[in-house]
Amino acid sequence: MNGIILGKKLKEARLARKMTQSDVVGGYITRNMLSQIESGAAFPSIRTLEYLSGVLEVPMSELVTQTNTENAEPAAQSVLDELIRGKEAYKNGDFEQAVNILSAYLEESNPIYDESAAIIYHARTELIKKYEEDGDAEAVNREKKAAASLEGKGVYL
Numbered sequence: 020m021n022g023i024i025l026g027k028k029l030k031e032a033r034l035a036r037k038m039t040q041s042d043v044v045g046g047y048i049t050r051n052m053l054s055q056i057e058s059g060a061a062f063p064s065i066r067t068l069e070y071l072s073g074v075l076e077v078p079m080s081e082l083v084t085q086t087n088t089e090n091a092e093p094a095a096q097s098v099l100d101e102l103i104r105g106k107e108a109y110k111n112g113d114f115e116q117a118v119n120i121l122s123a124y125l126e127e128s129n130p131i132y133d134e135s136a137a138i139i140y141h142a143r144t145e146l147i148k149k150y151e152e153d154g155d156a157e158a159v160n161r162e163k164k165a166a167a168s169l170e171g172k173g174v175y176l
Contacts, residue, residue: 023059025130028082030057032075043074062130064174065102083130098124102131105138114142114149125172133173140169140176 033043040050040057047070048063055061056071063071072079083099105121108114121135129135143166150158170176 022056022062022128022130025062025082026057026059028077029053029071029075032077032082033057036075038075043071045074062128062132065099065131065134068130098129098131102134105135109138109142112145114145117142118146133175136169136173137175140166140172143169 033040040053044050044053048067052061052067053071056063056067068079068082072082079099080097083097101120101124105117108116108120118139121131121139124131124135125139126132143162147159147162147166150162
């Protein structure tokens with residue numbers, strides 16, 4: 020999702036509720052951070068997006084649903100839906116599926132970049148354990164290299 024579009028949706032929701040930035044932020048984030056998010060200069064974390072969604076009484080899915088600019092129809096799945104799918108795959112022990120789902124969001128411009136990088140990293144560490152048990156040295160090396168490439172990426176690693 021484009022940060023400018025997300026920021027615009029948040030600002031429109033805030034103005035529709037006749038709220039100032041100070042009204043929205045409360046003690047959760049700074050007014051300056053909200054201003055950066057609304058202008059598209061910063062992406063909120065999922066927790067911040069959940070908070071803003073609650074304060075503005077707008078479903079998160081509505082905020083993060085991408086639209087196709089040619090026909091203005093909603094995309095098949097929102098970015099948030101993909102994050103949820105990736106998290107569920109991880110929780111269910113389907114680490115390869117979690118990696119496959121979330122790998123498409125490993126661009127810093129994606130609003131779920133930080134969360135995707137963290138889940139993929141942890142999924143890869145679980146795959147390393149599995150491949151070590153199986154004695155698959157090639158797969159272990161491949162996963163270690165892929166996991167190492169994620170170290171230091173995003174705010175959670």
